[in-house]
Amino acid sequence: MLEFFSHVMTSAHHPRVLLVDDNETILERASVTLSHDCEVVGAVRDGVAALEAVRRLHPDVVVLDISMPGMSGLEVAGRLRREKSTVPIVFLTIHDDEELVQAAQAAGGIGYVSKTMMPSDLVIAINEACAGRRYVSPLR
Numbered sequence: 001m002l003e004f005f006s007h008v009m010t011s012a013h014h015p016r017v018l019l020v021d022d023n024e025t026i027l028e029r030a031s032v033t034l035s036h037d038c039e040v041v042g043a044v045r046d047g048v049a050a051l052e053a054v055r056r057l058h059p060d061v062v063v064l065d066i067s068m069p070g071m072s073g074l075e076v077a078g079r080l081r082r083e084k085s086t087v088p089i090v091f092l093t094i095h096d097d098e099e100l101v102q103a104a105q106a107a108g109g110i111g112y113v114s115k116t117m118m119p120s121d122l123v124i125a126i127n128e129a130c131a132g133r134r135y136v137s138p139l140r
Contacts, residue, residue, distance in 0.1 A: 031043060073091060089108055090122070
């Protein structure tokens with residue numbers, strides 16, 4: 001599995017993160033949460049824009065909501081994998097469900113963070129993803 005993420009940063013720079021969520025407030029909160037440890041290179045609100053932004057911005061990590069209108073985060077992840085993208089995906093979602101964690105991992109996600117755990121766990125999940133390691137925040 002580690003070779004899958006071999007393109008990910010090897011130097012001490014901040015990870016370049018693309019945020020994807022249909023909720024503007026969540027995008028703002030995530031940007032603030034990441035401001036000291038990551039470089040947010042883009043924030044988009046739907047799956048189509050996410051696919052385009054990954055191709056254009058080449059982020060180190062994509063932080064992706066699951067429940068979005070039109071194209072869900074699981075569908076976006078599947079499309080990225082079919083397009084042979086190796087960018088690590090950390091799902092950031094309101095869903096606190098073991099079955100959805102498994103579905104997210106099956107879709108290509110390496111991280112899974114509940115939005116309630118965003119302040120404490122999102123940076124950890126991103127750093128783990130950059131190192132090629134899975135991270136799942138504690139479920140309720």
